[in-house]
Amino acid sequence: MLCLRMVKQYLYEVLLSLKIKSFSMKKIAQKVLFVFVFLLFIFNFPMVSTANEALVFGFVPAIVVYIFSFWLLAVIALWLIFRKV
Secondary structure (H helix, E strand, C coil): CHHHHHHHHHHHHHHHHHCCCCHHHHHHHHHHHHHHHHHHHHCCHHHHHHCCCCCEECCEEHHHHHHHHHHHHHHHHHHHHHHCC
């Protein structure tokens, strides 16, 4: 709960520093921050180590599939967010 409060406070400070007036830009900034925090969580060591096993998909190790798939999801999410701007 404390971490979530800190993220909300940081988001509020970022929005104040950018002087974003419109509601839609605030929503976009919140969504981008959510994607950023999600990627920090996904690419953190304990989560990445779960995919570091001897599994192989074709000739590609599981860790490469893990990193590429979440990177691709992040690119698609950011594209969907900024497509409406």
